[in-house]
Amino acid sequence: MLGAARRESEGARMRIPVAATILALAAAAPSASAHHSPVMFDQTKTITLSGTVRQFQWTNPHCYIQLVVDGTEWNLEMGAPVYLDNLGWRPSTLKAGDRVRVTAAPLRSGANGGLVLDVVSLDGKTIGRPS
């Protein structure tokens, strides 16, 4: 249903206690951007958010999508503009009012935020470069 909140946990992919997962990632996950570790996000889970873009920030060190889902605003972090640019995104790719479905890894803190993994337009727009 467009505009409605649809938060789905797709469940744990790794059957490891959370504390153990944090330690393991801290030690062994070198696939980080230069700015901060990915450990702030729970990458064992994904959430799906369908909502309306209030703001798209094309900024360093991260791009952000402010997404309103059932009246609640989510802070959704992306990579730096250079990574998006390489994948066909531009500052105009998302505009206020666009309706999108975002798949994200949630913040471990439980706050309304996450790391954007995928964005699909609900308005039929092409987002990024087709892979």
Add this chain to the structure above:
Amino acid sequence: MSAAARLAAAAWLLCAAAPVLAEPEDWNGVWFTEQGARTQISGFLANDDAGRTTQLPLINLDAPWTEEARARFQERLSQAAISKSEGWGYPMMMMSLTPLEFVVTPEQVLILTTYRDVRRIATDGRALNAPEDRWVTAWGESVGHWEGDTLVIETVAVRQPNLFFRAPPFSEATRYTERLRKVGPDRIEGEMTIEDPESLTAPWTVRQVYVRAQGLDRLVMDTFSNDRTTLEDGVFGILPPQEPAD
């Protein structure tokens, strides 16, 4: 032999003896490490549990570290989850996820990242400064020369600890020797040999392949003016956006 013929022969000999820098523009442009080319819109690699420990070749506890250096490296990695960085620094910038831009001239090669890392590699024949005159920086002091299609670089005077929170714990006495060979229009194969009398028990050679970026033709620099990542009591969060003042 006529004067013209002698001139032509001399010109040919000069060309044949000169460093092979016939197509420096072929190096110019934006490149990714092979692993960096797979970076997603998240700024990270896709969940790839099998490959995580091998994505950044310098993050390797199995290198010939001294026991003391290995312990320091393990301690640094244990703190990485609650650390933030302002950039990569050298040598991490050469083996990270972030794209690199090569700017090649006859006198120097610049290697840039969007984290505002800038390496200046003199290729005009100068030598490294005398040890007492070296300026220790996050990117070090480099000189290079061309051996055919290979750029050979010597780097010293790299400040420690470096910028990236997982950077290996080399000492400032380390000497880095890189050989970057362009093996095709869109591929450079590199190796870096690291000699550190203080933290390594033997020279350590690390290999890295670079591929030309498919969606970028230049890097755009910017400050970190919109850093919304918070860190309080060891817990990361995302601040709401700053709204423009009325």
